Amino acid sequence: MHELSICQNVLAQVEQMAKCHQSSCAKRIVLRVGPLSGVVEELLRRAFDLLRPDSVVENAVLDIQTCPVVVLCPSCDKESQVPVNKLICPHCLQWQTTLVSGDELLLLQIEFLPNNLPENVNYLEKAHV
Ligand SMILES: [Zn+2]
DSSP states (O other): OHHHHHHHHHHHHHHHHHHHTTOSEEEEEEEEEOTTSOOOHHHHHHHHHHHOTTSTTTTOEEEEEOOOOEEEOTTTOOEEEOOTTOOSOTTTOOOOOEEEESOOEEEEEEEEEOTTHHHHHHHHHHHHO
C-alpha cells in the first residue's frame, strides 16, 4: 500500500522532531495533500491508524488539508486555479500548462505535548484533595 509507506515516512519525521522537542507524545499532525498527489485521504487515515499503537502519534489528531490545483500558462504567463481534470489555461485555453500547485504531499506542522504534563496534572489533583 502506497499510503502506508508515506505514513511510515511521516512517522519517522515526527519521531525525529519529538526527540528535538524532548517530547514522547504528538498532539496534532497537519498534512497537506494535493488533489493530484495520488494519495487517497481515507487510505492515508487507515494507514496512520495502523502505525499508531505504542508510537509517538498514538493519540495525535491527524489533520489533512487539501490545496487548490494551480497551473502556469506559458502563453499568457498567468497562474490560474483550475479543476483537477482540466489543467488548461482558462484565459487562452493553452493546454501545455505547468503545474504550480496541486500535487503536494507535505508535513506542514506537528504539535507536541510536553513530557512533564501528566506529572503536573497529578500534582494539581493532589493539591485539590
Ligand atoms: Zn494562457
